[in-house]
Each structure stands twice: as C-alpha cells, then as structure tokens.
Amino acid sequence: MRALATLEDVAQRAGTSVATAGRALGGYGKVAVATRNRIVAAARQLNYHPNVLARSMKKRSTATIGLIVANICNPFFARIVRAVETAVIRHGNTVIVCDTDxxxxxxxxxxxxxxxxxxxxxxVSPTASETGELSRATREIYGSRVLTVFIDRAVKGAKIPTITSDNVTAAEEATRHFIQLGHKRIGAVVGRSTLDSMIGRVEGYRRALLEHRITFDKSLVVDAVDVDVEAGYRATKKLLEHRRPPTGLLVLNNLLVIGALNAIREKGLLIPEDIALIGWDDFDAAPHLQTPLTVVEQPAYAMGSIAAEQLLKMRSDESVDPSLHIVLKSTLIIRESSEKRISGKS
Amino acid sequence: MRALATLEDVAQRAGTSVATAGRALGGYGKVAVATRNRIVAAARQLNYHPNVLARSMKKRSTATIGLIVANICNPFFARIVRAVETAVIRHGNTVIVCDTDxxxxxxxxxxxxxxxxxxxxxxVSPTASETGELSRATREIYGSRVLTVFIDRAVKGAKIPTITSDNVTAAEEATRHFIQLGHKRIGAVVGRSTLDSMIGRVEGYRRALLEHRITFDKSLVVDAVDVDVEAGYRATKKLLEHRRPPTGLLVLNNLLVIGALNAIREKGLLIPEDIALIGWDDFDAAPHLQTPLTVVEQPAYAMGSIAAEQLLKMRSDESVDPSLHIVLKSTLIIRESSEKRISGKS
DNA sequence: CTGAAAGCGCTTACAG
DNA sequence: CTGAAAGCGCTTACAG
Incomplete structure (x- = not known):
C-alpha cells in the first residue's frame, strides 16, 4: 500500500507550484486554462485524491457530521441513517454513524x-438519564461545543433544535381507537420509561383514557426497561398474567412488539380475539403477520431528512432558532390486530 | 460555537511546552508525575479534546475505516454495520458508513x-458490474490504494481477503428440502443476477436439481434486477403467472421476499398449500408471519465481526493472505412455509 | 524528564 | 495568473 499522491507530487509533475495546483484542483482561485489542463492531467496520472484532513486542518472545519442513534438494527433508526446520509452526501459531507445501544x-x-x-x-437521538435530562457531561458537548440537532427525542430545558414525531397525539389516537372498539382495559408496554418519546406516548395514552373517563390503572403500564425483543417478551408476559389482564395492548416500540408476539403465542392467545394489539413503527412484514399488525407509523425518513437539512442550515448561516421544535405527524395504520369489536364488560 | 481548546492552550495553562503536554495527554513518552498532573488538570479545565485530524496528519495514518454496503435498511446489512462498529470501536477506530443503493x-x-x-x-460489499467483475475504477482503489476486505460478495480474480457465507451449499440444501417434500417445479427469484452471492445461490439451486435429475427450467428463474420489495413483487408475479407455475419458490433476498408475499396474497394463494416458500436471511417477524417463513439464515453479525477482525489484523501486521476466503455456514431454518408435502405430479 | 523545531498536506493572504 | 511563505494542531526525532 504505497502512500497516496500529494498536491506536491501533482505540482511537480505539472511544473507548477503547490499553490497553483491546489487552486486548479480545489476549484478556488483563478488558474489559466493551459496550466489547469496540465495540472488536471498530472492529477489523473497520479491518481490524486485530495487529503481532506489537511484541508480541514487548514480551514479549521470539516465536512463531516456525526449521527448518534440507539440501535442501527432497529428499522426506524436504519431509515433515519439512510435519510441523513442521502441528504448530507449531496453537499459533500460525510457521516460517522454511532450506535449507543x-x-x-x-x-x-x-x-x-x-x-x-x-x-x-x-x-443525535439522546439517551435518557434517570431524570430524563441530559447527563451533565453530554450537556457540555451538545449545542455548546458542536452544532447539534436532536432527533426522535426532545430534552426538556435544552436549547437545541429538535425533530420529533407527535408522540402524544399518536398515542392518544391509538388508544382512542381501542376505546372505540369497546376496550376498557388497555395495557401499554413501554420501552424505558425515561425516554422522552416514551413519556409522550404514555401521556397520550392517559389523555385518551381521561377523555373517556376510564380510570388509569398504573399496573397496566409496564416498563420493559431494555428496548429489545426479550424485554418486550417479559413485559408482555407480565401483563398477560395480570389478575385482570388487558384486552387491548399498545406496544410502544418496534422490537418490543416482536417480543409481545412471542409472549402472546406462548400463552396460546389469539389476536385480536383474546388480546388486540397495536405496535409502534411500521415494518415491511407487518401486513403479512399471522394477524396483520395495526401500527403507529412514524415518518422516520422525513425526520432524518429534516434533521439533516436543519443542521446544514445551521452550518451555513447559523440562523436556526435553538428552540425550534419540528413535530411531524405519525399515522395510525389500521390492520386486523386491533379490528375486533369487543362486547360485554372486561 | 467557540473553537475547541488546543494542545497549546493546555500547555500554556499548565506552564509546559506543547511537546510535553502532548506526551502527557497522548500517552507517549515519559512525563514526570507532577507535570503530568498539572497538564491533566489543565486539559480538564479547558475541556480539551485532542484533534485527531492533526494527529493523523502527523502520523500519516488514521484510525478511521470505511464500510460500504448496498442498503443499510436491509436488516442483513444493518447487522453487519453493527458488528463492524462494535468490533473496531474497541480498538479506538471510527467507521464511516456508506450506502451504495x-x-x-x-x-x-x-x-x-x-x-x-x-x-x-x-x-465493502462490492456492487456487481454487468460482467460480474469489479469495475476498472474500483479495482484501482480496492486492495491497491487502501487495505480492503470484501464482505458478502466475492469477486473473481480479485486478490482481496473475502468473507462470505456458503451460498452454494445453502441454496442446494434449501432446494433439496423442497425436492424431498415432493416439489418438482421449483422457482427462484434472484435479486440482480450479476451479484456474486446470487450466482452462488443459483448454482446451488441447479446442483440440487441435477442431483435429483430434475431438468433445470430457466423460465423458473427470474431476475428481479432491483433488490427491493417492488422488484420482488414483480418477479414473483411473473412466476405465478407462468404457464406451469412452480409449487415451491426460493426467494433469494430479504426485501424480495416481502414483495413475494405481496404477490402471493394478491393472487389469493395459500402458503404452503398453493405455493411453498423459502426466503433468504432471517428477520425478527419471520416466525410470526401468517405462515411462518422458512429461511436460510446467514450469520450476518459473525460476518461483520470477522471482516473487521481481518482488517484490523491487516492494519497491524499485514500478514493476511490476500487470497484468504472465509466462508461461514448458513442455516436452513424450517418453519411452516415450506412444510407441506405435496403429492401427485405438478 | 523537558523543550525547540521540523513537518504532515493542504489553503490563503500577500506580493508580483 | 502564479508563487513563496505562513500556519492549521498535532507528533517525533534531536538536544540537553
């Protein structure tokens, strides 16, 4: 692996100074056509690739942005990653993707x-601390040391532009859908209750209950703590073994809902007859499940695109209001898992 | 956003030279304990974050690696991304993820x-050219200008370490599974037939047919061309409308199989009664489909980990044989979509 | 153990 | 239009 050619190599071969070679190749400054042609030819022969590290050093700024999500294997985040990459790459930016788990x-x-x-x-989709605030350490980074946009999760008190979906409204709508079908005991599986997104969804759920004068029963809301399939299984199982189990279940995350399906199958229960189900975030296979799954679909791709757009805007003219909070609408996609109208008391 | 502190700021505050500050913070060279303490304290006060660009410039090498996959929204690649990140991050490396579509x-x-x-x-999971070789342009990059490991797809003639799964054997096994259940007309939906992985799978399919003296009928193998849900739908539809449609269908990719399910549903066909199905790559929801899906599961995470490991090894001692080709075993996970034994002639 | 100086590969005033 | 020189923030011989 021999070292890559430098601007000096190119300049030497083209018989010009490094400065001129840089101007010709970098597209800044004026260069005579003949000179430029010699330089471009030399660069091609040498397979010259400009060193962006050197450029960044000199310019004291990079064209790289960071993207921090919880788990890239969650299709919701995968879509955000793709949207962000697509949006920024057009502007010559590169993205470093990180996974916090x-x-x-x-x-x-x-x-x-x-x-x-x-x-x-x-x-960044910030991880919640126990108190729901940013950790002191990350607060010293986000917004103050580097331009930041929050995605998917808002943080109270942080003066940082934020893109989320309308968690409260969507959960309210989903819960109301259950209620309209006759459900009175509605359970919720929460993935890590300190996450801002989860707080909003639980809030929406409570509002819908309140609207319809159904008493909020906190034993029907289970925090899965971890946000994965296994945790969803455990939390759902707990609800199914409740003294008076729910007839409808709202599962507030993609991965958790797979765990819920596992638990429901293990108990030999039918969806929606024994237990109706609504998941969060759509996925390709959802319409093809044994009982096609009703879900709240967040506009993941749009969230990523808009976050990228805001960040690019901040980089160029700094004119973004730090308290900007863009809330995108989610959609309740009704399939069969919630369809059954129940009768009688539950 | 004020500029971040530099080593010079730290040195100044600690009353030492830049060189000494660098030695204390960078962990190279010897520094007296008292001096080190002063420097560390100064760094902390200033919230010093070393500039890796400058370090890389000086050392003429970075701790960044690139990962190029086709589509990060495909769970197969998402797992690879996660595995690679997890593996290299421990060694202080950062990864830039790219999506070729x-x-x-x-x-x-x-x-x-x-x-x-x-x-x-x-x-990199290299994109196939029409001829199945590397494009001239990428060949001038991979292996010669930068250390390279191929993942998921081998390229004939390239002297580059490669990690794949055993596509031929797995496809052979899957096809044999169909044959043993009595299928004689077995279709295959291929995602872009020039991809090395796809070529291997079709080869395995042909071998199994040959073994059992079933004539290969090329009209039963459809190239979806694109590798997405819509393409899978179109290709499957074509097969279902075949003059003598297959009774068993092998769909050679994750995304294509969703399209296949769409086409099958549209025709009102039952799985496995009317058409048995085997997909490629497992996914969380596969056991929960209307008919739980039999799949060939590739060890995606292991592929990513091993690729990362090999690359790191190449970076340190360069002792990796360029013709190394590690082939990991895939597993046929039998669920109900392939289960039905068929009788009579098809 | 510590410091002065050179240099990684660019870009950018400053001259000409 | 072109070039010489300085400098981005580190690391690394080289002295001491």
Whole structure:
C-alpha cells in the first residue's frame, strides 16, 4: 500500500507550484486554462485524491457530521441513517454513524470522539438519564461545543433544535381507537420509561383514557426497561398474567412488539380475539403477520431528512432558532390486530 | 460555537511546552508525575479534546475505516454495520458508513471519498458490474490504494481477503428440502443476477436439481434486477403467472421476499398449500408471519465481526493472505412455509 | 524528564 | 495568473 499522491507530487509533475495546483484542483482561485489542463492531467496520472484532513486542518472545519442513534438494527433508526446520509452526501459531507445501544456512557464516549474528529455537527437521538435530562457531561458537548440537532427525542430545558414525531397525539389516537372498539382495559408496554418519546406516548395514552373517563390503572403500564425483543417478551408476559389482564395492548416500540408476539403465542392467545394489539413503527412484514399488525407509523425518513437539512442550515448561516421544535405527524395504520369489536364488560 | 481548546492552550495553562503536554495527554513518552498532573488538570479545565485530524496528519495514518454496503435498511446489512462498529470501536477506530443503493457509480464515488479521508481500510460489499467483475475504477482503489476486505460478495480474480457465507451449499440444501417434500417445479427469484452471492445461490439451486435429475427450467428463474420489495413483487408475479407455475419458490433476498408475499396474497394463494416458500436471511417477524417463513439464515453479525477482525489484523501486521476466503455456514431454518408435502405430479 | 523545531498536506493572504 | 511563505494542531526525532 504505497502512500497516496500529494498536491506536491501533482505540482511537480505539472511544473507548477503547490499553490497553483491546489487552486486548479480545489476549484478556488483563478488558474489559466493551459496550466489547469496540465495540472488536471498530472492529477489523473497520479491518481490524486485530495487529503481532506489537511484541508480541514487548514480551514479549521470539516465536512463531516456525526449521527448518534440507539440501535442501527432497529428499522426506524436504519431509515433515519439512510435519510441523513442521502441528504448530507449531496453537499459533500460525510457521516460517522454511532450506535449507543441505549447506554448513556457509550453516548458520551461517542460524542466525545466525534468532537475529536471535529465534526461540523451532530444529529443525535439522546439517551435518557434517570431524570430524563441530559447527563451533565453530554450537556457540555451538545449545542455548546458542536452544532447539534436532536432527533426522535426532545430534552426538556435544552436549547437545541429538535425533530420529533407527535408522540402524544399518536398515542392518544391509538388508544382512542381501542376505546372505540369497546376496550376498557388497555395495557401499554413501554420501552424505558425515561425516554422522552416514551413519556409522550404514555401521556397520550392517559389523555385518551381521561377523555373517556376510564380510570388509569398504573399496573397496566409496564416498563420493559431494555428496548429489545426479550424485554418486550417479559413485559408482555407480565401483563398477560395480570389478575385482570388487558384486552387491548399498545406496544410502544418496534422490537418490543416482536417480543409481545412471542409472549402472546406462548400463552396460546389469539389476536385480536383474546388480546388486540397495536405496535409502534411500521415494518415491511407487518401486513403479512399471522394477524396483520395495526401500527403507529412514524415518518422516520422525513425526520432524518429534516434533521439533516436543519443542521446544514445551521452550518451555513447559523440562523436556526435553538428552540425550534419540528413535530411531524405519525399515522395510525389500521390492520386486523386491533379490528375486533369487543362486547360485554372486561 | 467557540473553537475547541488546543494542545497549546493546555500547555500554556499548565506552564509546559506543547511537546510535553502532548506526551502527557497522548500517552507517549515519559512525563514526570507532577507535570503530568498539572497538564491533566489543565486539559480538564479547558475541556480539551485532542484533534485527531492533526494527529493523523502527523502520523500519516488514521484510525478511521470505511464500510460500504448496498442498503443499510436491509436488516442483513444493518447487522453487519453493527458488528463492524462494535468490533473496531474497541480498538479506538471510527467507521464511516456508506450506502451504495446497489449503484456502481455511487460505490465508486464513495470509495473515492473514503480515500480522501485517508481511511485505514475499507470493508465493502462490492456492487456487481454487468460482467460480474469489479469495475476498472474500483479495482484501482480496492486492495491497491487502501487495505480492503470484501464482505458478502466475492469477486473473481480479485486478490482481496473475502468473507462470505456458503451460498452454494445453502441454496442446494434449501432446494433439496423442497425436492424431498415432493416439489418438482421449483422457482427462484434472484435479486440482480450479476451479484456474486446470487450466482452462488443459483448454482446451488441447479446442483440440487441435477442431483435429483430434475431438468433445470430457466423460465423458473427470474431476475428481479432491483433488490427491493417492488422488484420482488414483480418477479414473483411473473412466476405465478407462468404457464406451469412452480409449487415451491426460493426467494433469494430479504426485501424480495416481502414483495413475494405481496404477490402471493394478491393472487389469493395459500402458503404452503398453493405455493411453498423459502426466503433468504432471517428477520425478527419471520416466525410470526401468517405462515411462518422458512429461511436460510446467514450469520450476518459473525460476518461483520470477522471482516473487521481481518482488517484490523491487516492494519497491524499485514500478514493476511490476500487470497484468504472465509466462508461461514448458513442455516436452513424450517418453519411452516415450506412444510407441506405435496403429492401427485405438478 | 523537558523543550525547540521540523513537518504532515493542504489553503490563503500577500506580493508580483 | 502564479508563487513563496505562513500556519492549521498535532507528533517525533534531536538536544540537553
């Protein structure tokens, strides 16, 4: 692996100075056509690839941005990653993708590393601390040391532009859908209750109950703690073994709902006859499940695109209001898992 | 956003030279304990984050690697991304993830950009050209200008370490499974037939037919061309409308199989009674489909981990044989979509 | 153990 | 239009 050619190599071969070669190749400054042609030819022969590290050093800014999400294997985040990449790459930016696994220490380490890379900005879905606030350490990074956009999760008190979906409204709508079908005991499986997105969804759920004068029973809301299939299984199982189990179940995350399906199958229950189900985030296979799954679909791709757009805007003219909060609408996609009207008391 | 502190700021505050500050913080060279303490304290006060660009410039090598996959929204690739990140991050490396969308020009642009970032290596799932070889342009990059590991797809003639799964054997096994259940007309939906992985799978399919003296009927093998849900739908529809349609269908990709399910549902056919189905790559919801889906499961995570491991090894001691080809075993997970034994002639 | 100086590969005033 | 020189923030011989 021999070293790549430098501007000096190109200049030498073209018989010009490094400065001129740089001007010709970098597209800045004026260069005579003949000179430029010689330089371009030399660059091609040498297979010249400009060193962006050197450029960034000199310009004291990079065209790299960081993207921190919880778990790239969750299709919701995968779509965000794709949207962000697509949006920024057109502007010559590169993205470093990081995965926190919902661990706050990982997030801090990753954010810190992005700073070392002198990224021009960070788009992050922040991990919740126990109190629901940013950890002190990340607060010292986001917004103050690097341009930041929050995605998927708002943080109270943080003065940082944020893109989320309308968690409260969507959960309210989903719950209301259950109620209209006659459900009175509605359970919820929450993935890590300190996450802002989860707080909003539970809030929406409570509102719908309140609207219809159904008493909120906190034993019907289970925090899965971890946000994965296994945790969804455990939490759902707990609800199914409740003294008076729910007839409808709202599962507030993609991965958790697979666990819920596992638990329901294990108990030999039928969907929606024995237990109706609504999941969060659509996925390709959802219409093809044994009972096609009703879900709240968040506009993941749009969230990513808009977050990227805002960050790019901040990088160029800094004119974004730090308290900007864009809330995108989610959609309740009704399939059969919630369809059955129930009768009698539950 | 004020500029981040530099080593010079730290040195000044600690009353030492830049060189000494660098030694204390960078962990190279010897520094007296008292001096080190002063420097560490100063760094903390200033919230010092070393500039890795500057370090890379000086050392003429980065701790960044590039990862190029076709589509990060495909769970197969998402798992690879996660595995690679997890593996390299422990060694202080950062990864730049790129998405080609199966477009060869995109791949070239991305690889070129990774070179500009002076990545220490690239792990890539190379896009096939029409001839199944590397494009001339990418061949000039992979292996010669930057350490490279191929993942998921081998390229004939390339002297580059490669990690794949055993596509031939797995397809053979899957096809044999169909044959043993009595199927004689077995269709295959291929995603872009020039992809090395697809060629292997079709080869395995042919071998199984040959073994059992079933004539290969090329009209039963349809190239979906694109590798997405819509393409899978179109290709499957074509097969279902065949003059003598298959009774068993092998769908060679994750996304295509969703399209296949759409086509099958549209025709009102039952799985496995009317058409038995085997997909490629497992996914969370597969056991919960209307008819739980039999799949060939590739060890995606292991592929990513091993690719990362090989690349790291190449970076350190360069002792990896360029013709190394590690082939991991896939597993046929039998669920109900293939289960039905068929009788009579088809 | 510590410091002065050179240099990684660019870009950018400053001259001409 | 072109070039010489300085400098981005580190690391690394080289002295001491």
């Amino acid at each position: 919902e661990n706050i220490q990982n997030e801090l380490d990753l954010a810190s590393r992005l700073l070392e890379h002198r990224v021009g900005g960070i788009i | 199966e477009n060869i020009q995109n791949e070239l642009d991305l690889a070129s950009r990774l070179l500009e970032h002076r990545v220490g290596g690239i792990i």
